[in-house]
Amino acid sequence: MPTISPNFKLFAERWLNGLKSISGPRQAIGTVRADSKLVGDQASEAKRGQHILVSDEPKEVGGTDKGPSPLDYFMAAVGFCENVTFARYATLNGLNFDSLETSARGHWDRRGQGDFTAIEPVFTDFVVETRVVSSDSVEKIKRVTKIVHKRCPMHSTIARVGKVVDRLFVNGFEVPL
Numbered sequence: 116m117p118t119i120s121p122n123f124k125l126f127a128e129r130w131l132n133g134l135k136s137i138s139g140p141r142q143a144i145g146t147v148r149a150d151s152k153l154v155g156d157q158a159s160e161a162k163r164g165q166h167i168l169v170s171d172e173p174k175e176v177g178g179t180d181k182g183p184s185p186l187d188y189f190m191a192a193v194g195f196c197e198n199v200t201f202a203r204y205a206t207l208n209g210l211n212f213d214s215l216e217t218s219a220r221g222h223w224d225r226r227g228q229g230d231f232t233a234i235e236p237v238f239t240d241f242v243v244e245t246r247v248v249s250s251d252s253v254e255k256i257k258r259v260t261k262i263v264h265k266r267c268p269m270h271s272t273i274a275r276v277g278k279v280v281d282r283l284f285v286n287g288f289e290v291p292l
Contacts, residue, residue, distance in 0.1 A: 118214060119206055127203045155179060193219035195245065196269035201245070204262045212256075214251035219243050221273070240278040243270065253285050257292060 123207050137143045149168070151161040158171040172178025172183050183191065192219040201215055220242050227236030242275040243264070247256055260283050264270050273279055 118212060120204055124206045127206045130203065131207060155181075158182070159185075164207070190219045190221060193217070193241070193269045193273060194265045197245065197263060199245065200263045200267040200270075201259065204259050204266070208214040208255070208259050208262075210249065210251050210255055210259050212247050212251070214246075215282065216246040218244065218246070221277075238273065238277050240280070241276075242274050242282065243281045244282045244284065246284040248286055253290055256282065257290065258283050 149161040149163045151159050151170075153159050155167050155171070156247050157176075158169065158181050161168040161170065168188070168189060169182035171181040172184050174180050178184075197217040197219070198215055201217075204210075205215075221238040222240050223236060223238045225236070225252060226232050227234040245260055245263075247260075249256055260281075264279075264281055270279070283290050
């Protein structure tokens with residue numbers, strides 16, 4: 116069963132045409148906001164529109180494990196953003212696919228959280244794996260994937276922070292990008 120609904124292309128075209136119609140830099144600025152509140156030792160709730168997100172730390176570090184950690188959400192956001200961007204550009208480029216999964220992981224020096232060192236708690240590198248099941252050509256999938264990596268705001272952001280290794284798997288087999 117296809118992942119993308121037949122009427123989605125209309126939304127993707129409207130989205131892209133909306134971007135094309137932006138006439139100046141002030142009009143082009145997007146803002147994302149979430150308001151977070153500490154509700155327990157390390158548990159927080161963030162409100163975004165009508166949605167409430169719960170974040171916590173694992174029990175072994177003093178949390179109550181009521182939700183993913185903030186860094187779990189960060190890495191999930193990379194995958195979420197890549198998937199949305201892939202769906203849009205696959206639709207706009209006539210790429211049909213049966214499934215899409217994105218795995219994102221990052222590495223950082225945890226010592227940077229301590230006030231005893233000059234080490235900064237920043238990610239140093241990332242791996243983004245895109246897994247697509249499709250009967251379309253590998254070349255078409257590679258072309259769309261390259262667009263996605265360039266146009267996804269989260270991917271572009273992490274690429275400014277550290278090295279990103281992008282891996283593509285088509286129908287279970289890794290193909291070079």
